[in-house]
Amino acid sequence: MPSSPPFRGLERRRRGSCPGGSPAAVPGGWTAPRLLKTPARLPLSPAGDLPAAMPVSLAQAARELLKLAGLAGLVAVGCWVSTVLTPPDGRIASVWLANGLLVGLLLGMPTARWWPALLAGYVGNVAANLLTGDPLDLALSLALCNGLEVILAASLLQRRWGSNCDLRHGAVLRDFVLFAVLLAPALSSLLAATILSEHSGLSLLGVLSIWFPADALGMALIAPLVLTLRQGQAAPSRPQLRRWLPDTALLLATALVVFGLGLGRWLPLLLFLSFPPLMLMVMRHGNRGAVVGVLILAVFALLSLMEPGRSADAWGGLSPQARALLLQCYLACASAMALTVATLLEQRQGYERELQQALRRLRSIADHVPAYIGYVDRDLRYRFANRHHRNGYGLEPEGMIGRGVRELFGESTRADFAGPVQSVLEGHPVHFERSARELGGEVYQRVDLVPDRDEQGLVAGFYTLVLDITEGKRAELRQAASERRLRMIADNLPVVIAYIDAGRVYRFCNRTHGAWFGAAPDDVVGRHMERVLPPEVIEAQRYYVDCALHGARAEGSFSLQLGGQLRHVQVCFVPDRGEGGVVRGLYMMMSDVTLAKRAEQRLQQLARYDPLTGLANRRELHEHLGTALNRIQRYGGSLALLFIDVDHFKAINDQHGHAGGDEVLQEIALRLRGAVRSTDTVARVAGDEFVVILEQLRSSEEPQFVARKLLAAMGKPFVLDRGMLQVGVSIGIALGQPGDSADLLLRRADRALYAAKDGGRNTSRVAD
CATH class of the missing domain: 3.30.70.270 (Reverse transcriptase/Diguanylate cyclase domain)
Structure with missing residues (x-):
């Protein structure tokens, strides 16, 4: 159906207008303009504290004005490209490129430089509208709609993510779709529809159906391309380019078959044949592959739409507006699917890198702990061993994997471990001391065996922690607590350890806590401090708890009655800070220093x-x-x-x-x-x-x-x-x-x- 005069004006607007904006960098090396260059070093005033006035030469000003003029020209070119890609007999610009281009460019420069660039973009937008035949007032108004769309999308993303607007992250992609693809084009189209309905008497819904789909599609296609090119990745090497060639050729051939054969009413179904090669590019090349693949499909789709020699029968009898809507939906699906899959792949690769890094850290930690650390499965074969086995037993950790305890350490060692291993395989943590006869001499070890349970709660194996306690064994009378100083698991430490949140509710406590205060850890978690600790303990440590919850580390000591005996207790309360320095809770550590206190009193007695x-x-x-x-x-x-x-x-x-x-x-x-x-x-x-x-x-x-x-x-x-x-x-x-x-x-x-x-x-x- 031929366009009425008012709709031809709207069509020209959609083909020639563009919001103001300023790019940071575009393909081809063009750099975003600035009104004035900031010198690398500003001279100081005679007082030495404020920068002195910096004179600007006419040549510098001229260069900046030329860059702004170039930006205005780039805006006009973007509008012209959208006009060229519009079907000859249609009223809808199938994709509006300029807004997506400018959003990506604005996100690449400091916000302080946006306004000069936006002004230049606005001038180019108005000029393009005037050249396509719009009246001055309409050209100014429609350019303002585009400018507001770009400002809204870029400002929301900049405020939310700053300079880290990387679409490879799922949260960033979500916000990009919400702000730049949906919200900003919707508000821009609503404002433009209101202006055109008052100015030209056009239908509000008709304008909305023209404006919103093209802007949203252009934003979804072009902005990811610009943002991807801004990520600063190194240029592909020759081997990488050779990997790109077959995938790109496959997608080009598929697009040529789908859009070039003119299969009539089967075309809507055949469009989706291009998705498998597109997904192949995404799987092999990630975010870049997604952007390049979608752009290839977009170029073929738009060229087929504007091809003058193709009749309506080649499109299955669809009207120009229906064709444009079909291709918009097709490209929107392709873009959404490709970018989503690429983002998920990037996240998965990131998780895998983090996992490998965490495994390397854990291995490094285990190798540097002065203890024998290992993991043994239910068949009593080693699946992990740290480097300390090499120092003590002369066994290479890699050579221990898959071998049994008897084979590695001999029958006497297996006999020492027989009872404890049986107990840990039944699901009970085991702690015992032994004489390591296999090492020769008087060597004593403390062994901790901790069961490892699978998803069904069955014991799949156990962890081993073997410490050399020879010195502590020989000096057993000096301090009983010093024999256990190497315990790694909190439940085995002779210190009360607990975590209490900001509401003074227990979130964790160890077994020593239960031994002191007569409540099992499972019964303590989730309960308020005043419902767990005796009143005299609450009063004695109230000052320290208040200090820690206000962000200060607190240490001290006091005496209290526990188990019918007077005990001297040393305490340490450490605040736990979250993001922004907010105190989320505190770590509580209490140790019994009664023996040390008595020794101190005895020394004082001997001194006097x-x-x-x-x-x-x-x-x-x-x-x-x-x-x-x-x-x-x-x-x-x-x-x-x-x-x-x-x-x-x-x-x-x-x-x-x-x-x-x-x-x-x-x-x-x-x-x-x-x-x-x-x-x-x-x-x-x-x-x-x-x-x-x-x-x-x-x-x-x-x-x-x-x-x-x-x-x-x-x-x-x-x-x-x-x-x-x-x-x-x-x-x-x-x-x-x-x-x-x-x-x-x-x-x-x-x-x-x-x-x-x-x-x-x-x-x-x-x-x-």
Whole structure:
């Protein structure tokens, strides 16, 4: 049916208009224009902080304007190509190339350079519309519709993917179809239909049926080609070109048969004969093959559509509009199928590369772990072994594959593993220690066997982890926990390990957690912390949990009652950050440091108290004496210092030996403690020298009374293993007053002690 005048104007618009845009690069080496070139290095202002003004020469400006003019010409050429590809007797441009071309080009340049390029493209679009006979107002309006379509499609893809708009990724292809093929052409066609219905009285649905299919098809055909050429892949080598030739020739021959024979009413069915060679190109050449193959089919389809000598009978009696719609559907199916399959293939190849890389990493990790790691199937034959077998047993990992345990390690090793292997094949993890007699010498190993279950839950084999614990075995009394420091599996670590999400709900915990708090891991996962841990534990670690959930690593220690015993616990809480730094949860680690705490307390005890008598030592005495003198200096009062020395102690040692002397010293310590108040301090400062600090004296005679009491206590016979012994002591007394120093008081008491010895021993004297 011949076109009415208004539809011929619309046909010219579809053949000659194009939205504004600016390419980054097109085949043939043409480069996208810019208004001004940005210099590689900007000069600084005299202040040294802001760039100074950069003069632009007339030659540079002229070159930029020439590039913009070239862009406008490219837009006009794109419109002309679409016009040429329109059937002579039809009203529909079967495919609109310019918009897809410009979307691909805009995505290849920075957004800051879009507007000059869009202006040049808009000028070229308007010029093309005017040349095809559109009035000025209609030419401006239709060019604006095209420009908005390009801007919308490019902006949405740029905002969503930035510079990573690679159609080989499924998510990018999905967004490309949604934004560039469907949404942008739909909005552009709706706006154009409204303009043309008001301007020329055309049917709204009629314009939509003309505008949308051609724009969507052009976008689906041309934009992937431009984006593929922008991926920066190396040019094909000669061997690669030779691989392309037979596939391309097959597709060309098929297209020639389908479109060149004029098979009339069978043509719609024969169109799909081109899909197998198209899929062959996709399978062999990926995304590039898909783009090239679809373009070949598009060229043949459009040439057959515009062929002037072909009658309607060659198309099975279809009208020009029906022919165009048929080819649009055909090319849309070909493009969608080829790009989808190519994307899936690219993803599969990517997954395979990642899998191989992960396997190489795991192999490298296993080879560098100082342990024997392997995998054994149900027939007890090795399917994997790490490099450590070469170092320990002299076995090459590759030579172990397919061989049995008895063949590799001997009958004694097989006997050691018989029971554990039976247990692990029944589905139970096994942990045991053994003496590796096959290695010679005193070698101890710790063995972990972990079952491997298939999809049906059946045990298909087991993993082996064998660690050398010889040093730990020999030093078993030093630390029991250090023997298990090499455990790889969290369930076997002597540390509470758990993962708790941001809602303070357990998502993981190990078996040690259950041993501490009496709940199996399966019963803990999914429950809130306050429903799992005792209240005193919740309160003790609340500060650390809050810090970790706010993004800070928290470490500390506290004491709590577990299992009826006081335990000292060291904790570490590490935040787990997701994308954007948001804290998704925390890792909790708790270790029992009770033994270390007790050892620390014991060291402190040894540093301050005499190990033989249990009395304070010289260091503790000086601290107590200094504190007592400070008290009387601040609050008043007095104190006394009694310096005590055992008479003839050397003779005791000579007669009864050092063991007898130690018994005498221990008995003297007991009698001294029993003769003074609990608030008084008794210390041993040398071999047979003792000091007593008397505080809160009620009178100046009280120290002498205490000295007489001590002499009476020492006057009782000492019962030793070798018999009875009479022991005497001499006592020097010094009274302390506010302002006295510890050294001064000790010297005065020492002089009084020597006065007592000079006075006949077994007596006391008061310092002047």
